[in-house]
Amino acid sequence: MASNEFEADVVVIGGGGAGLSAASEAARLGRSVILLEKNPKLGGSTAWAIGSVTAINTPHQLRAGIKDSPDEHFEDLEKLAGALAFRDNLVLRRILVEHTTEMFEWLLSIGVVFMGPMLQPPHRYPRMHNVVPNSSSFPYHLGRHCRRLGVDLCLAVTAKELIVKRGRVTGVIASTASGEERRYLARRAVVLASGDFSGGRELKARYASGLAAGVDAVNATNTGDGHRMALGLGASVINGDLLSGPDIRFVPPERSSLVQRLPPIWAVGQAVRLAVDYLPAAILRPFLMSFVTTALGPEPSLYKEGAILVNAKGERFADELGNPEDELVSQPEGIGYIVLDGEIARRFAAWPYFISTAPSIAYAYLPDYKRNRRDIYHEAGSVELLARRLGMSPETLSRTVRGTAAPETGRRGLIGPNFVALGPIKSYVTVAEGGLKVSEHLEVLGPGDTPIPGLFAGGATGQGGLLLYGHGHHLAWAFVSGRLAGRNAALNLARA
Ligand SMILES: Cc1cc2nc3c(=O)[nH]c(=O)nc-3n(C[C@H](O)[C@H](O)[C@H](O)COP(=O)(O)OP(=O)(O)OC[C@H]3O[C@@H](n4cnc5c(N)ncnc54)[C@H](O)[C@@H]3O)c2cc1C
Numbered sequence: 001m002a003s004n005e006f007e008a009d010v011v012v013i014g015g016g017g018a019g020l021s022a023a024s025e026a027a028r029l030g031r032s033v034i035l036l037e038k039n040p041k042l043g044g045s046t047a048w049a050i051g052s053v054t055a056i057n058t059p060h061q062l063r064a065g066i067k068d069s070p071d072e073h074f075e076d077l078e079k080l081a082g083a084l085a086f087r088d089n090l091v092l093r094r095i096l097v098e099h100t101t102e103m104f105e106w107l108l109s110i111g112v113v114f115m116g117p118m119l120q121p122p123h124r125y126p127r128m129h130n131v132v133p134n135s136s137s138f139p140y141h142l143g144r145h146c147r148r149l150g151v152d153l154c155l156a157v158t159a160k161e162l163i164v165k166r167g168r169v170t171g172v173i174a175s176t177a178s179g180e181e182r183r184y185l186a187r188r189a190v191v192l193a194s195g196d197f198s199g200g201r202e203l204k205a206r207y208a209s210g211l212a213a214g215v216d217a218v219n220a221t222n223t224g225d226g227h228r229m230a231l232g233l234g235a236s237v238i239n240g241d242l243l244s245g246p247d248i249r250f251v252p253p254e255r256s257s258l259v260q261r262l263p264p265i266w267a268v269g270q271a272v273r274l275a276v277d278y279l280p281a282a283i284l285r286p287f288l289m290s291f292v293t294t295a296l297g298p299e300p301s302l303y304k305e306g307a308i309l310v311n312a313k314g315e316r317f318a319d320e321l322g323n324p325e326d327e328l329v330s331q332p333e334g335i336g337y338i339v340l341d342g343e344i345a346r347r348f349a350a351w352p353y354f355i356s357t358a359p360s361i362a363y364a365y366l367p368d369y370k371r372n373r374r375d376i377y378h379e380a381g382s383v384e385l386l387a388r389r390l391g392m393s394p395e396t397l398s399r400t401v402r403g404t405a406a407p408e409t410g411r412r413g414l415i416g417p418n419f420v421a422l423g424p425i426k427s428y429v430t431v432a433e434g435g436l437k438v439s440e441h442l443e444v445l446g447p448g449d450t451p452i453p454g455l456f457a458g459g460a461t462g463q464g465g466l467l468l469y470g471h472g473h474h475l476a477w478a479f480v481s482g483r484l485a486g487r488n489a490a491l492n493l494a495r496a
């Protein structure tokens with residue numbers, strides 16, 4: 001074998017939730033496994049996630065006296081899909097609801113800690129569990145589990161192309177950070193678990209829209225590489241037009257928050273979980289706030305109460321109650337600021353006027369932003385001073401603010417002297433729902449809907465038209481489908 005050639009029973013592309021689940025499952029079945037991750041660390045969108053996992057009949061549900069069932073979960077997913085329900089993949093939905101219990105118990109068994117369950121209507125029972133202390137818990141525990149099982153985790157190695165011999169996928173051509181080309185040969189199968197295409201301009205343009213193509217992704221490195229490689233072999237993408245976003249979010253802070261810095265080890269997870277269960281809300285609140293003000297975007301209720309949106313020049317550019325997220329994309333540098341006056345600021349200091357929320361868990365008000373996000377919170381005693389703080393022309397911002405009154409619509413406009421601005425804000429695509437068409441065994445389907453021999457997909461790459469609306473279903477699918485894809489790849493006898 002050449003020095004740039006490596007061989008294993010199963011080669012997994014992607015080190016997020018699905019890829020790590022696939023790799024560990026194949027290794028548990030005694031297969032040799034190589035996992036390629038293009039970034040220098042594991043995690044993908046799985047590590048960016050808020051961390052909610054929806055699952056039924058978990059120890060948490062049982063402790064709360066809840067008796068749930070896959071059938072009821074199946075029906076509630078239909079309600080969550082609403083008018084789009086007719087586009088759902090019912091075979092994959094059934095697979096998801098039948099496997100959340102064992103998936104969740106498996107995550108607990110390798111050290112992941114959750115709090116919950118929380119109620120998220122229209123779910124009829126509380127089913128949402130949240131990982132603690134944070135989502136880096138997933139790559140931490142799954143990565144450790146993989147290493148213990150002997151998986152060869154190759155970081156900063158990007159899969160470029162599938163190797164196909166006589167119609168069968170037999171490996172992957174990849175490149176290292178230094179540009180060295182490597183060939184990873186798979187004796188049994190390759191699993192595509194390279195996430196979604198939220199950061200992939202070409203695929204967004206092809207399946208969603210030209211507008212979406214120009215919008216940044218929260219996870220810019222998920223460029224749909226697995227989709228592209230499989231499309232080259234005649235696979236197809238389902239529900240490629242469905243995106244979560246563009247949505248307006250605050251730009252992330254340069255330094256990670258207190259919660260993000262907590263080590264994701266089991267003991268810390270348990271401590272946080274006990275704190276959530278037993279500590280008075282007042283003590284817990286600052287802890288939750290560092291998360292809610294970092295990971296979540298502003299509520300539209302701000303605009304209903306009179307706040308305005310301006311671009312980096314201080315000009316208003318959109319009807320705030322229309323689709324400002326679309327118009328923000330074409331503003332200078334793609335950034336904007338939310339401007340409110342002293343009166344609106346006072347209102348957004350208490351219930352029911354919150355700036356952002358993790359529903360049913362925590363609500364962040366303006367003072368929480370002042371405390372936790374000094375980088376995006378700006379206040380001043382005059383509009384001119386505020387403009388200078390934001391690097392805008394004082395004349396332009398004063399003109400904009402003066403022009404906000406619209407007596408004919410009842411809009412009173414912003415009134416000084418005190419003003420607050422929140423930003424920069426940007427439009428982001430969070431998730432692209434389009435996944436490769438797969439069989440119930442997670443085989444990637446090619447021309448004529450026949451499985452492409454030697455090729456499996458899981459997670460976002462293998463989403464196959466499944467609708468995952470509501471909180472916590474994407475991660476649940478990543479772990480469930482990843483494990484199944486890994487298992488089926490390991491048992492793929494055709495080449496054994
Ligand atoms: C901000 C945010 C919050 C979210 N919150 C939640 C939540 O709370 N609950 C929920 O259910 N869902 C949530 N989601 C969605 C969820 O995180 C994803 O759907 C899920 O993590 C997908 O898992 P995955 O393993 O398929 O992909 P990922 O976790 O993205 O993993 C894919 C991996 O493949 C790697 N990769 C890509 N291309 C290549 C290549 N060519 N070669 C090698 N490696 C490659 C990527 O770098 C990445 O590490 C959230 C998403 C975002 C962005």
